Amino acid sequence: xxxxxxxxxxxxxxxxxxxxxxxxxxxxxxxxxxxxxxxxxxxxxxxxxxxxxxxxxxxxxxxxxxxxxxxxxxxxxxxxxxxxxxxxxxxxxxxxxxxxxxxxxxxxxxxxxxxxxxxxxxxxxxxxxxxxxxxxxxxxxxxxxxxxxxxxxxxxxxxxxxxxxxxxxxxxxxxxxxxxxxxxxxxxxxxxxxxxxxxxxxxxxxxxxxxxxxxxxxxxxxxxxxxxxxxxxxxxxxxxxxxxxxxxxxxxxxxxxxxxxxxxxxxxxxxxxxxxxxxxxxxxxxxxxxxxxxxxxxxxxxxxxxxxxxxxxxxxxxxxxxxxxxxxxxxxxxxxx
Numbered sequence: 001x002x003x004x005x006x007x008x009x010x011x012x013x014x015x016x017x018x019x020x021x022x023x024x025x026x027x028x029x030x031x032x033x034x035x036x037x038x039x040x041x042x043x044x045x046x047x048x049x050x051x052x053x054x055x056x057x058x059x060x061x062x063x064x065x066x067x068x069x070x071x072x073x074x075x076x077x078x079x080x081x082x083x084x085x086x087x088x089x090x091x092x093x094x095x096x097x098x099x100x101x102x103x104x105x106x107x108x109x110x111x112x113x114x115x116x117x118x119x120x121x122x123x124x125x126x127x128x129x130x131x132x133x134x135x136x137x138x139x140x141x142x143x144x145x146x147x148x149x150x151x152x153x154x155x156x157x158x159x160x161x162x163x164x165x166x167x168x169x170x171x172x173x174x175x176x177x178x179x180x181x182x183x184x185x186x187x188x189x190x191x192x193x194x195x196x197x198x199x200x201x202x203x204x205x206x207x208x209x210x211x212x213x214x215x216x217x218x219x220x221x222x223x224x225x226x227x228x229x230x231x232x233x234x235x236x237x238x239x240x241x242x243x244x245x246x247x248x249x250x251x252x253x254x255x256x257x258x259x260x261x262x263x264x265x266x267x268x269x270x271x272x273x274x275x276x277x278x279x280x281x282x283x284x285x286x287x288x289x290x291x292x293x294x295x296x297x298x299x300x301x302x303x304x305x306x307x308x309x310x311x312x313x314x315x316x317x318x319x320x321x322x323x324x325x326x327x328x329x330x331x332x333x334x335x336x337x
Contacts, residue, residue, distance in 0.1 A: 002174070002301060004056020006294035009287045013063050014145045016283030021068050021134040022127070025061045029124035032058035033117045040113030062089055063290055067282040068134060070275040076217065079272040083213020086268055094260065097177075098200055137280040149284050156277050159285060161330060162270040163292030165225065168327040169232055170296030172320030173263050175304025180252075183313045188245060198256055212265035216272045224269035225331045231262030233324035259320070266327070267293070 015024055035054035042048035066085055073081035103112045140148060153159060180198065184190040216224050274285045300323070307315040 001052040001056040001059075002294055002298040004053040005059055006056075006291050006298060007053075008057035008060035009063055009294060010291040011146075012057065013060055013287035013290070014149060014284040015142070016064050016067055016134075016286075017138045017281055018136050018140060018142070018145060020136065021064050021283075022131045025064050025127050025131065026124060028058045028061035028064070029120055029127060032061065033120045033124070036113050036117035036120065040110045040117065063286055064283070065089075066271065067275070067286050068131075070271070070282055071134065071279075072132075075276075078275060079213035079216035079221065079268065080210065081213070082271050082275070083210040083216075083268045086213075086264070086271070087207070087210055090264055095200070097198070137282075145284065148281070149288060152278065152281060152284055153288055156285075158273055159277060159288060161333075162225075162274055163289050165229065165327040165330040166267060166270050166289060167292040167296035168323050168330065169229065169263050169266055170293045171300035171303065172232070172323035173259070174297040174300030175307065175316055175323075176256075176259060176320050178301040179304045179308045179313075179316050182308060183316075187313070188249065198253065207261070212268040213272065216269045221269035221272045222331070225266050225273075226328065228262040228265035228269065229324055229328035229331055231265070232259050233262075233321055233328055262324070 012024075012028075032055065035051050035058055039048060039051040039055060042051055066082060066089070069081050069085040070078055100112050103115060138145070184198075212224050212228065270289060271286070274289050275282050277285055300319075304316055304319060307319050311318075
């Protein structure tokens, strides 16, 4: 699913510069409903994996909404506006862990896909009724749009730095959350609902989005990227082996809040930086930033599973800390170099 999301951002999100974003969002919503229904009714693993790829591709409609918000916002308030929209997006992502854990435990995993399909159908109606039309900013065809992205990548060092730093943070973020349920089950005998409930702790971190947006408007986004990466780096749980079971769980909750807070603050600041580079290419710039991020997410899920198997939960903690420190190093590296 994450790889499908990365591919969808890279191949489909740039179309927001060429076509009316409202139409694109509606088309993706219809495709997402279909992919979710196929996932919920999948007869085997092969069909589920194929449908999951489709879910990832179509779910990139979220990344069409954020550039739309940046387009509608005045320049002086862009950080705050993007932060507000990202709060909704991030709360949905984080609270979905709570919902999916409860639904899966009560009615099975298939019911969650069917419930999500119904939710996306309702969202499509809301978009159709409430979202304005957006004029295209370029007449380039899809092949030319793809080629122009390489030019944007080469031309703007700020874009490359943002994509690399966010991708590094995403490695640790994904490793942490994708292995957490397995660790909670093996070490604390907790089920899917308990693992999902920890999403409430992560949801507190989503409050960073509006705060980071306001700070980026007032103090500059560079400061926010460094502060957020530092928070993520020092949300360490290395003390877990010396604590009792209750103390370990409390430390996991606290680390989840701080870790998510730092990662989301950096993301909003990076979006503020990237959206200010070339207003006529916001969808393509957003595609490049989030492709880097979700390649990191997919890599973190795979690497985190391997690390958990070979080095235990402490190894996952080390991986998350090192990736955050690497992102901090990217943000602190002199621009000229």
